Amino acid sequence: MIVTTKQLFQTAYGKYAIGAYNINNLEQTMGLFRGNLDSQAPFIIQISSGARKYTHKLMLEGLIRSADEIFPEAIFAVHLDHGDEQTCYDCIESGFYSSVMIDASHEEFDKNIEITRRVVEAAHARGIVVEAELGKLGGVEEHVKVDEADAKLTNPDQAKEFVERTGVDSLACAIGTSHGAFKFSGSQGLHFDVLEEIQKRLPGFPLVMHGSSSVPQEEVARINAAGGNLKGARGVDENEFARAATLGVTKVNIDTDGRLVWTRVHREFFRDTPEKFDLRDPGKIFMAEYAKFIAHKNEKLGSAGTLEDVRRLAK
Ligand code: G3H
Ligand code: 13P
Ligand code: ZN
16 A cells, blocks of 8 residues: 555654665565565655666556555555756656655755745646755765765754755754765764754654665675675665654665675576576575565564554555
Protein backbone atom coordinates (compact mmCIF):
# COMPACT_ATOMS: atom_id res chain seq x y z
CA MET A 1 0.00 0.00 0.00
CA ILE A 2 1.40 3.35 -1.04
CA VAL A 3 0.96 6.03 1.64
CA THR A 4 2.08 9.64 1.87
CA THR A 5 5.55 10.31 3.15
CA LYS A 6 3.95 12.69 5.64
CA GLN A 7 1.96 9.87 7.26
CA LEU A 8 5.13 7.85 7.77
CA PHE A 9 6.91 10.86 9.27
CA GLN A 10 4.09 11.59 11.72
CA THR A 11 4.22 8.06 13.09
CA ALA A 12 8.01 7.88 13.30
CA TYR A 13 9.08 11.35 14.48
CA GLY A 14 11.35 11.29 17.50
CA LYS A 15 11.07 7.52 17.91
CA TYR A 16 12.71 5.92 14.89
CA ALA A 17 13.80 6.72 11.35
CA ILE A 18 12.32 5.38 8.12
CA GLY A 19 14.79 3.74 5.74
CA ALA A 20 14.79 5.39 2.30
CA TYR A 21 16.26 2.96 -0.20
CA ASN A 22 17.06 3.60 -3.88
CA ILE A 23 15.99 1.16 -6.56
CA ASN A 24 17.11 0.71 -10.16
CA ASN A 25 15.97 -2.76 -11.16
CA LEU A 26 13.74 -5.71 -10.37
CA GLU A 27 16.20 -7.59 -8.17
CA GLN A 28 16.57 -4.59 -5.86
CA THR A 29 12.79 -4.14 -5.84
CA MET A 30 12.08 -7.76 -4.88
CA GLY A 31 14.82 -7.80 -2.21
CA LEU A 32 13.62 -4.49 -0.83
CA PHE A 33 10.01 -5.59 -0.37
CA ARG A 34 11.02 -8.94 1.10
CA GLY A 35 13.46 -7.38 3.54
CA ASN A 36 10.94 -4.83 4.75
CA LEU A 37 8.25 -7.45 5.26
CA ASP A 38 10.70 -9.83 6.95
CA SER A 39 11.48 -7.04 9.43
CA GLN A 40 7.90 -5.69 9.49
CA ALA A 41 8.96 -2.15 8.63
CA PRO A 42 7.42 0.69 6.63
CA PHE A 43 9.83 2.18 4.11
CA ILE A 44 10.43 4.78 1.42
CA ILE A 45 11.37 3.78 -2.12
CA GLN A 46 13.65 6.36 -3.69
CA ILE A 47 13.99 6.92 -7.40
CA SER A 48 16.86 9.14 -8.52
CA SER A 49 17.05 11.01 -11.82
CA GLY A 50 19.75 8.54 -12.86
CA ALA A 51 17.44 5.61 -12.09
CA ARG A 52 14.65 7.23 -14.16
CA LYS A 53 17.05 7.46 -17.10
CA TYR A 54 18.61 3.99 -16.66
CA THR A 55 15.89 2.23 -18.68
CA HIS A 56 12.73 4.31 -18.76
CA LYS A 57 11.03 6.26 -16.00
CA LEU A 58 7.86 4.18 -16.44
CA MET A 59 9.75 0.91 -15.93
CA LEU A 60 10.34 1.63 -12.25
CA GLU A 61 6.73 2.67 -11.75
CA GLY A 62 5.66 -0.63 -13.30
CA LEU A 63 7.97 -2.58 -11.01
CA ILE A 64 6.64 -0.79 -7.94
CA ARG A 65 2.98 -1.29 -8.91
CA SER A 66 3.66 -5.01 -9.43
CA ALA A 67 5.54 -5.33 -6.14
CA ASP A 68 2.61 -3.66 -4.39
CA GLU A 69 0.35 -6.42 -5.75
CA ILE A 70 2.81 -9.22 -4.95
CA PHE A 71 3.35 -7.94 -1.38
CA PRO A 72 -0.04 -6.50 -0.35
CA GLU A 73 1.04 -6.14 3.29
CA ALA A 74 3.87 -3.72 2.51
CA ILE A 75 3.41 -0.06 3.48
CA PHE A 76 5.64 2.42 1.68
CA ALA A 77 5.97 5.83 0.06
CA VAL A 78 7.51 6.59 -3.35
CA HIS A 79 9.95 9.49 -3.43
CA LEU A 80 11.97 11.33 -6.08
CA ASP A 81 15.58 11.55 -4.82
CA HIS A 82 17.67 14.67 -5.64
CA GLY A 83 15.39 16.16 -8.27
CA ASP A 84 15.95 19.33 -10.24
CA GLU A 85 12.95 21.61 -10.71
CA GLN A 86 11.78 20.12 -14.03
CA THR A 87 12.03 16.53 -12.79
CA CYS A 88 10.04 17.48 -9.70
CA TYR A 89 7.24 18.88 -11.89
CA ASP A 90 7.29 15.73 -14.03
CA CYS A 91 6.91 13.52 -10.94
CA ILE A 92 4.24 15.75 -9.41
CA GLU A 93 2.22 15.63 -12.63
CA SER A 94 2.64 11.86 -12.99
CA GLY A 95 0.44 11.33 -9.93
CA PHE A 96 2.56 8.34 -8.92
CA TYR A 97 5.00 9.84 -6.42
CA SER A 98 4.16 10.42 -2.74
CA SER A 99 6.89 13.05 -2.38
CA VAL A 100 9.67 14.79 -4.27
CA MET A 101 13.03 16.17 -3.27
CA ILE A 102 14.02 19.46 -4.85
CA ASP A 103 17.77 19.73 -4.51
CA ALA A 104 18.80 23.31 -5.11
CA SER A 105 21.42 23.13 -2.37
CA HIS A 106 24.13 24.18 -4.84
CA GLU A 107 22.39 27.56 -5.26
CA GLU A 108 22.79 30.57 -3.00
CA PHE A 109 20.41 30.68 0.00
CA ASP A 110 17.81 33.02 -1.55
CA LYS A 111 17.83 31.24 -4.90
CA ASN A 112 17.46 27.86 -3.15
CA ILE A 113 14.43 29.31 -1.32
CA GLU A 114 12.93 30.71 -4.53
CA ILE A 115 13.19 27.40 -6.41
CA THR A 116 12.06 25.30 -3.45
CA ARG A 117 9.07 27.60 -2.87
CA ARG A 118 7.90 27.13 -6.49
CA VAL A 119 8.12 23.33 -6.22
CA VAL A 120 6.31 23.35 -2.85
CA GLU A 121 3.42 25.33 -4.36
CA ALA A 122 3.07 22.94 -7.30
CA ALA A 123 3.38 19.85 -5.10
CA HIS A 124 1.01 20.95 -2.34
CA ALA A 125 -1.63 21.78 -4.95
CA ARG A 126 -1.58 18.05 -5.80
CA GLY A 127 -1.31 16.78 -2.19
CA ILE A 128 2.36 15.83 -2.57
CA VAL A 129 4.98 16.64 0.05
CA VAL A 130 8.42 18.10 -0.56
CA GLU A 131 11.91 17.56 0.83
CA ALA A 132 14.58 20.20 0.18
CA GLU A 133 18.25 20.45 1.06
CA LEU A 134 20.20 23.17 2.82
CA GLY A 135 23.95 23.02 3.29
CA LYS A 136 26.31 20.98 1.17
CA LEU A 137 27.18 17.36 1.59
CA GLY A 138 30.62 16.25 0.45
CA GLY A 139 31.03 13.82 -2.42
CA VAL A 140 29.30 13.69 -5.76
CA GLU A 141 25.57 14.00 -6.34
CA GLU A 142 23.59 13.54 -9.55
CA HIS A 143 24.01 17.07 -10.89
CA VAL A 144 26.13 18.68 -8.19
CA LYS A 145 29.83 18.28 -7.62
CA VAL A 146 31.02 19.48 -4.26
CA ASP A 147 34.62 19.26 -3.15
CA GLU A 148 35.20 17.78 0.28
CA ALA A 149 36.85 21.07 1.20
CA ASP A 150 33.77 22.99 0.11
CA ALA A 151 31.30 20.83 2.02
CA LYS A 152 29.28 23.05 4.29
CA LEU A 153 27.29 22.01 7.30
CA THR A 154 23.73 23.32 7.58
CA ASN A 155 23.43 26.57 9.53
CA PRO A 156 20.65 26.05 12.14
CA ASP A 157 19.36 29.65 11.98
CA GLN A 158 19.19 29.45 8.21
CA ALA A 159 17.40 26.08 8.47
CA LYS A 160 14.56 27.70 10.44
CA GLU A 161 14.30 30.64 8.04
CA PHE A 162 14.44 28.27 5.05
CA VAL A 163 11.57 26.13 6.33
CA GLU A 164 9.44 29.15 7.19
CA ARG A 165 9.97 30.88 3.85
CA THR A 166 9.54 27.79 1.64
CA GLY A 167 6.77 25.87 3.41
CA VAL A 168 8.75 22.69 2.75
CA ASP A 169 7.72 19.49 4.59
CA SER A 170 11.12 18.01 5.48
CA LEU A 171 14.70 19.17 5.29
CA ALA A 172 17.88 17.34 4.29
CA CYS A 173 20.65 18.73 6.49
CA ALA A 174 24.38 18.50 5.94
CA ILE A 175 25.72 17.17 9.24
CA GLY A 176 28.99 15.63 8.10
CA THR A 177 27.94 12.81 5.78
CA SER A 178 28.60 12.56 2.06
CA HIS A 179 27.39 10.32 -0.75
CA GLY A 180 29.27 7.25 -1.88
CA ALA A 181 31.67 4.78 -0.29
CA PHE A 182 34.43 7.18 0.80
CA LYS A 183 32.85 9.39 3.43
CA PHE A 184 35.48 10.03 6.06
CA SER A 185 39.23 10.22 5.67
CA GLY A 186 40.18 10.84 9.31
CA SER A 187 38.21 10.53 12.54
CA GLN A 188 35.24 12.62 11.41
CA GLY A 189 31.68 11.54 12.20
CA LEU A 190 28.19 12.94 12.52
CA HIS A 191 27.82 16.47 13.90
CA PHE A 192 25.19 15.85 16.56
CA ASP A 193 25.79 19.36 17.91
CA VAL A 194 24.48 20.84 14.64
CA LEU A 195 21.54 18.44 14.60
CA GLU A 196 20.58 19.42 18.15
CA GLU A 197 20.63 23.10 17.26
CA ILE A 198 18.47 22.51 14.20
CA GLN A 199 15.94 20.48 16.19
CA LYS A 200 15.76 23.20 18.88
CA ARG A 201 14.76 25.70 16.22
CA LEU A 202 12.45 23.31 14.36
CA PRO A 203 10.83 21.08 17.01
CA GLY A 204 8.66 18.33 15.52
CA PHE A 205 9.90 19.01 11.99
CA PRO A 206 11.21 15.95 10.08
CA LEU A 207 14.90 16.08 9.18
CA VAL A 208 16.56 13.88 6.57
CA MET A 209 20.01 12.38 6.62
CA HIS A 210 21.51 11.75 3.20
CA GLY A 211 24.74 9.85 2.62
CA SER A 212 23.93 7.39 5.42
CA SER A 213 25.48 4.18 4.13
CA SER A 214 27.70 2.52 6.69
CA VAL A 215 30.04 0.88 4.15
CA PRO A 216 30.56 -2.29 6.26
CA GLN A 217 34.25 -3.11 6.44
CA GLU A 218 33.54 -6.82 6.08
CA GLU A 219 31.70 -6.13 2.83
CA VAL A 220 34.58 -4.00 1.54
CA ALA A 221 37.10 -6.71 2.46
CA ARG A 222 35.06 -9.38 0.63
CA ILE A 223 34.76 -7.18 -2.47
CA ASN A 224 38.49 -6.48 -2.47
CA ALA A 225 39.28 -10.18 -1.93
CA ALA A 226 37.17 -10.99 -5.00
CA GLY A 227 39.03 -8.59 -7.28
CA GLY A 228 37.58 -5.22 -6.26
CA ASN A 229 39.51 -2.10 -5.43
CA LEU A 230 37.72 -0.13 -2.72
CA LYS A 231 40.61 0.56 -0.42
CA GLY A 232 39.92 3.16 2.25
CA ALA A 233 36.12 3.06 1.83
CA ARG A 234 34.38 4.17 5.06
CA GLY A 235 30.84 5.09 6.11
CA VAL A 236 28.55 6.23 8.91
CA ASP A 237 28.35 4.24 12.15
CA GLU A 238 24.92 2.60 11.94
CA ASN A 239 24.71 2.51 15.73
CA GLU A 240 24.32 6.31 15.60
CA PHE A 241 20.98 6.18 13.74
CA ALA A 242 19.02 5.75 16.97
CA ARG A 243 20.45 8.94 18.50
CA ALA A 244 19.89 10.85 15.25
CA ALA A 245 16.25 9.71 15.29
CA THR A 246 15.65 11.18 18.74
CA LEU A 247 17.03 14.47 17.38
CA GLY A 248 14.44 14.64 14.58
CA VAL A 249 16.03 12.58 11.82
CA THR A 250 12.98 10.79 10.42
CA LYS A 251 14.31 9.63 7.04
CA VAL A 252 17.69 8.01 6.46
CA ASN A 253 18.91 7.61 2.85
CA ILE A 254 20.84 4.47 1.99
CA ASP A 255 21.96 3.54 -1.51
CA THR A 256 25.70 2.81 -1.58
CA ASP A 257 25.45 -0.09 0.91
CA GLY A 258 22.99 -1.86 -1.39
CA ARG A 259 25.39 -1.41 -4.29
CA LEU A 260 28.11 -2.98 -2.16
CA VAL A 261 25.91 -6.01 -1.51
CA TRP A 262 25.34 -6.30 -5.28
CA THR A 263 29.07 -5.98 -6.02
CA ARG A 264 30.11 -8.54 -3.38
CA VAL A 265 27.50 -11.10 -4.52
CA HIS A 266 28.39 -10.81 -8.19
CA ARG A 267 32.19 -10.66 -7.75
CA GLU A 268 32.18 -13.71 -5.48
CA PHE A 269 29.75 -15.60 -7.70
CA PHE A 270 31.79 -15.19 -10.88
CA ARG A 271 35.08 -15.78 -9.06
CA ASP A 272 33.79 -19.03 -7.54
CA THR A 273 31.85 -20.37 -10.53
CA PRO A 274 33.60 -19.11 -13.67
CA GLU A 275 31.76 -21.67 -15.80
CA LYS A 276 28.33 -20.12 -15.09
CA PHE A 277 26.59 -17.55 -17.27
CA ASP A 278 22.92 -17.52 -16.20
CA LEU A 279 22.14 -14.06 -14.83
CA ARG A 280 19.40 -15.55 -12.65
CA ASP A 281 21.89 -17.50 -10.53
CA PRO A 282 23.62 -14.48 -8.96
CA GLY A 283 20.31 -12.57 -9.16
CA LYS A 284 18.67 -15.05 -6.79
CA ILE A 285 21.54 -14.80 -4.33
CA PHE A 286 21.45 -11.01 -4.53
CA MET A 287 17.70 -10.77 -3.83
CA ALA A 288 18.10 -12.92 -0.69
CA GLU A 289 21.20 -11.04 0.49
CA TYR A 290 19.62 -7.66 -0.19
CA ALA A 291 16.52 -8.65 1.79
CA LYS A 292 18.76 -9.65 4.73
CA PHE A 293 20.63 -6.36 4.47
CA ILE A 294 17.40 -4.31 4.48
CA ALA A 295 16.04 -6.17 7.51
CA HIS A 296 19.29 -5.52 9.38
CA LYS A 297 19.23 -1.78 8.52
CA ASN A 298 15.64 -1.49 9.71
CA GLU A 299 16.69 -2.95 13.09
CA LYS A 300 19.33 -0.24 13.37
CA LEU A 301 16.90 2.49 12.30
CA GLY A 302 14.29 1.31 14.81
CA SER A 303 11.63 0.94 12.08
CA ALA A 304 11.63 -2.88 12.33
CA GLY A 305 8.47 -4.19 13.99
CA THR A 306 6.46 -0.97 13.53
CA LEU A 307 4.43 -2.04 10.49
CA GLU A 308 1.23 -2.90 12.37
CA ASP A 309 1.25 0.43 14.25
CA VAL A 310 1.64 2.25 10.97
CA ARG A 311 -1.18 0.21 9.42
CA ARG A 312 -3.53 1.03 12.30
CA LEU A 313 -2.78 4.75 12.05
CA ALA A 314 -3.01 4.76 8.24
CA LYS A 315 -6.62 3.50 8.35
O1 G3H B 1 22.37 10.42 -3.75
C1 G3H B 1 22.43 9.75 -4.75
C2 G3H B 1 21.90 8.36 -4.75
O2 G3H B 1 22.84 7.47 -4.22
C3 G3H B 1 21.45 7.99 -6.12
O3 G3H B 1 22.55 7.71 -6.94
O4 G3H B 1 22.15 9.30 -8.80
O5 G3H B 1 23.68 7.33 -9.08
O6 G3H B 1 21.20 7.01 -8.92
P1 G3H B 1 22.39 7.85 -8.54
P1 13P C 1 24.78 6.81 0.38
O1 13P C 1 25.68 7.09 -0.80
O2 13P C 1 25.51 7.00 1.67
O3 13P C 1 24.10 5.51 0.30
O4 13P C 1 23.64 7.95 0.35
C1 13P C 1 22.49 7.79 -0.44
C2 13P C 1 21.67 9.03 -0.53
O5 13P C 1 21.84 10.00 0.20
C3 13P C 1 20.61 9.04 -1.54
O6 13P C 1 19.97 10.27 -1.61
ZN1 ZN D 1 21.31 11.91 -1.20
